[in-house]
Amino acid sequence: MAGMTLPPSITLVEVGPRDGLQNEPTPVPVEAKVAFIEALMDAGLREIEVTSFVSPKWVPQLADAGDVFARLKPRPGITWSALVPNLRGMERALACGVRKVAVFTGATETFCRKNINMSFAESLDAFRPVVAEARKNGIAVRGYLSTAFGCPYEGAVDPARAAEAAHRLADLGCDELSIGDTIGVAAPTGVEALLSRLAFPRPATALHFHDTRGTAAANAVQAATMGFARFDASAGGAGGCPYAPGAAGNVATEDLVYLFETMGVRTGVDLSKLAAASEALFGILGRTPPGKAQRAAMAAARKP
Ligand code: HMG
Ligand code: MG
DSSP states (O other): OTTOOOOSBOEEEEOIIIIITTTOSSOOOHHHHHHHHHHHHHTTOOEEEEEEOSOTTTOGGGTTHHHHHHHOOOOTTOEEEEEOOSHHHHHHHHHTTOSEEEEEEESSHHHHHHHHSSOHHHHHHHHHHHHHHHHHTTOEEEEEEESSSEETTTEEOOHHHHHHHHHHHHTTTOSEEEEEETTSOOOHHHHHHHHTTOOSOGGGEEEEEBOTTSOHHHHHHHHHHTTOOEEEEBGGGOOOOTTSTTOOOBOBHHHHHHHHHHTTOBOOOOHHHHHHHHHHHHHHHTSOOOOHHHHHHHHHHHOO
């Protein structure tokens, strides 16, 4: 890969407390969630998706969103965000003093219906007042486009269709987009095909790769060579969407830290501190983190 051009640094948006936990059947106590988020900040992560203000009937694990926010102690230079699907969620987020929210829809109709019980067009209608409320309160808005590469119900997604959906979402007034490979089916050629069609500013576009089939790291490198420098990731590789059958976790944050730092791209994250934070969380979940760099870091730390 001689001549590969990469950005000097990337920003990792840690989505573990939200995407990582939303599908976990083991209830994680509020104190453990707060300790996890504090450990992530100690490891150098500056943007953290803390939780979701969604219906507790749809995502019981995050029913404690308000309590988690209430216990977090503000730190300078940190952005905490939360998902909101509607005005009700926005009101809850505002009551907690949240400064960044994320609305979320999908490139395919069936996924939208299963995930938020709305069509794509209905989701945009639901988000319009949310974005207006955010504007009024000086709150930043991320717009997630799920199933941008493939859908568990509709199969492969045409990149032109995904780009069109992303532009309609952006037109609501989103400050940032996050383009999601919800079920981890994309490969670098497909990433190139969609990202080359996107008209939204690259510095404000994040890529959200799930690692179901082991392609997430390759996809992140492809995006980075195109000048994209914001990546969502989940500590230890936790996660999956409850409304996307078979979806595994996000790409592990440790895997991206290792990969990019080894290529000379700064992440600002301390890999061993992050690996320890994941270890503690997965101890509560009662299983081994799927992230490979996390496991290697812990094995190295345990070496006599
Ligand atoms: P619904 O059932 O169609 O609507 O849900 P509803 O208005 O009838 O609400 C149902 C109940 O929830 C009602 O309570 C509402 O009051 C309440 P009841 O009257 O039955 O007692 N409710 C709420 N409660 C708290 N906060 C709220 C709220 N809204 C309604 N904000 C709804 C529609 C959108 C609410 C529901 O479908 C929902 O919450 N969906 C969220 C699903 C979700 O969180 N999915 C995972 C996140 S997306 C993802 O993982 C993908 C991503 O990672 C990117 C990628 O990987 O591609 C982002
Ligand atoms: Mg996701």
